[in-house]
Amino acid sequence: MSIAIDPRVAAFIDSQHGLLIDGRSQPALSGAQMPVFNPATGEELTRVAAGADADIDLAVAAARRAFEGPWAAQRPADRERLLLKLADLLEAHGEELAQLETLNNGQSIHLARALEVGAAAEFTRYMAGWATKIEGKSLDLSIAAVPGARYRAYTVPEPVGVVGAIVPWNFPLLMAIWKIVPALACGCTVVLKPADETPLTALRLGQLCLDAGIAPGVVNVVTGSGAQAGAALAAHKGIDKLAFTGSTQIGKVIGHAAVDNMTRFSLELGGKSPVIVLDDCDPQAAAAGAAGAIFFNQGQVCTAGSRLYIQRAIFDQVLERLSAIAGSLSIGPGLDEQAQVNPLISAKQQKRVLDMIGQGVADGARVLCGGVAYGEQGFYVRPTVLADVHAGMQVVREEIFGPVVVATPFDDIDEVVALANDNQYGLGASIWSNDLAKVMDLIPRIKAGTVWVNTHNMLDPSMPFGGYKQSGIGREMGHAAIEAYTENKSVCIAF
Ligand code: ADP
Numbered sequence: 483m484s485i486a487i488d489p490r491v492a493a494f495i496d497s498q499h500g501l502l503i504d505g506r507s508q509p510a511l512s513g514a515q516m517p518v519f520n521p522a523t524g525e526e527l528t529r530v531a532a533g534a535d536a537d538i539d540l541a542v543a544a545a546r547r548a549f550e551g552p553w554a555a556q557r558p559a560d561r562e563r564l565l566l567k568l569a570d571l572l573e574a575h576g577e578e579l580a581q582l583e584t585l586n587n588g589q590s591i592h593l594a595r596a597l598e599v600g601a602a603a604e605f606t607r608y609m610a611g612w613a614t615k616i617e618g619k620s621l622d623l624s625i626a627a628v629p630g631a632r633y634r635a636y637t638v639p640e641p642v643g644v645v646g647a648i649v650p651w652n653f654p655l656l657m658a659i660w661k662i663v664p665a666l667a668c669g670c671t672v673v674l675k676p677a678d679e680t681p682l683t684a685l686r687l688g689q690l691c692l693d694a695g696i697a698p699g700v701v702n703v704v705t706g707s708g709a710q711a712g713a714a715l716a717a718h719k720g721i722d723k724l725a726f727t728g729s730t731q732i733g734k735v736i737g738h739a740a741v742d743n744m745t746r747f748s749l750e751l752g753g754k755s756p757v758i759v760l761d762d763c764d765p766q767a768a769a770a771g772a773a774g775a776i777f778f779n780q781g782q783v784c785t786a787g788s789r790l791y792i793q794r795a796i797f798d799q800v801l802e803r804l805s806a807i808a809g810s811l812s813i814g815p816g817l818d819e820q821a822q823v824n825p826l827i828s829a830k831q832q833k834r835v836l837d838m839i840g841q842g843v844a845d846g847a848r849v850l851c852g853g854v855a856y857g858e859q860g861f862y863v864r865p866t867v868l869a870d871v872h873a874g875m876q877v878v879r880e881e882i883f884g885p886v887v888v889a890t891p892f893d894d895i896d897e898v899v900a901l902a903n904d905n906q907y908g909l910g911a912s913i914w915s916n917d918l919a920k921v922m923d924l925i926p927r928i929k930a931g932t933v934w935v936n937t938h939n940m941l942d943p944s945m946p947f948g949g950y951k952q953s954g955i956g957r958e959m960g961h962a963a964i965e966a967y968t969e970n971k972s973v974c975i976a977f
Pocket residue numbers: 648649650651675676677678706707708709711712713714716727728729730732733735736
């Protein structure tokens with residue numbers, strides 16, 4: 483049974499959805515619109531403005547004026563207070579935002595409440611605190627060029643400027659917050675381009691920033707396609723920093739565009755994260771952990787535990803239990819509080835996931851569970867467990883971004899290190915064991931930005947997050963986020 487839709491959500495969906503530029507909602511200059519779908523039904527939910535180059539020009543100009551004008555005049559304590567107010571508003575509108583996200587993205591309402599709203603508000607408060615704690619260093623220098631002269635230097639982290647933020651559809655509101663809030667804490671202004679599929683909470687967020695008292699132009703939201711609005715933002719000469727989360731393929735395009743303008747950039751990209759289960763584990767508990775690592779948000783998570791390596795002594799037991807769990811999960815719309823597996827984002831993504839499973843089977847993989855779509859409508863894929871895979875297969879090498887895990891046995895630690903690292907990505911990894919010596923041996927040998935032990939997918943605002951190898955460049959969260967949105971100025975004084 484789906485929960486009743488909050489009347490404010492229905493009213494918002496039925497309203498006009500313009501671009502948010504300089505504090506005003508306005509249609510795209512071309513007048514173009516694009517449809518937004520409900521993944522649970524496949525039906526059109528509403529339409530939003532489809533921005534392009536000329537709209538991005540306006541948004542960047544507004545962000546520049548705000549950066550040099552009202553926002554520059556705010557003291558760090560003012561920025562902190564405004565962001566704390568924003569966190570309060572996120573919570574005050576929590577149910578409304580969560581329902582909107584579930585309708586647009588398809589994800590579980592539980593997840594939307596806990597992450598898109600709850601974790602987003604906590605992240606906002608954590609980052610608000612940094613606004614008043616950004617500090618440089620004082621340096622005693624040894625320059626000997628002029629006899630008798632003495633020098634002292636200090637460093638000043640200055641806001642990098644106007645930030646272009648391009649975010650994906652898997653956690654639309656949270657990803658937007660991850661970019662906007664640290665940027666604002668540092669004194670930057672932002673042009674946000676939400677994903678084509680999920681523009682709605684970004685527009686609501688832009689409005690809530692205004693309601694919090696953040697000056698018009700500090701946060702601008704340009705909805706539109708990646709090919710038009712996204713590409714225009716990435717290549718814009720008026721942007722000082724690009725912050726991107728999305729696929730490695732598009733991340734490379736963004737990186738090239740950034741380098742052409744010498745725009746600073748950070749990229750949080752794809753993953754194919756290994757889950758390593760040692761044979762001291764209780765097979766039941768390990769299977770539950772592995773299920774959570776891959777089926778959370780239908781595997782549409784950049785750190786999804788999509789490659790499962792189980793030590794041979796417990797391989798069959800873990801796989802049997804994992805398949806039983808996967809087969810028992812109830813499937814339904816995100817607004818159904820009982821549903822444990824929800825639709826994928828789009829028909830395109832559903833087809834991509836099913837095609838990759840099909841390729842895996844053609845390459846010799848054995849389907850232990852799932853492997854097919856579910857239902858008459860909506861973009862569902864049943865939780866899928868594949869065995870009899872080998873390292874060369876596409877299903878083992880490439881990111882699927884769906885509820886699909888490939889399982890491989892291993893005999894010893896050296897072997898699993900080689901298997902786990904044999905991939906272009908290096909975003910996350912988890913090790914499941916209570917054998918401390920083995921765990922401590924493994925941690926430094928795994929090439930990943932985050933290594934979890936006896937847990938997976940757990941993030942915290944204080945914990946730097948980002949990728950090794952093709953999983954990205956730079957780190958978000960913690961103090962790393964402050965470094966990402968500031969330039970370090972050295973001041974050298976002779977006396
Ligand atoms: P996914 O495959 O998960 O949709 P993408 O990397 O394609 O991931 O998309 C992530 C974000 O990048 C989205 O906001 C999308 O609109 C945007 N995007 C896609 N193509 C481009 C592009 N050529 N230039 C800039 N942004 C793009």
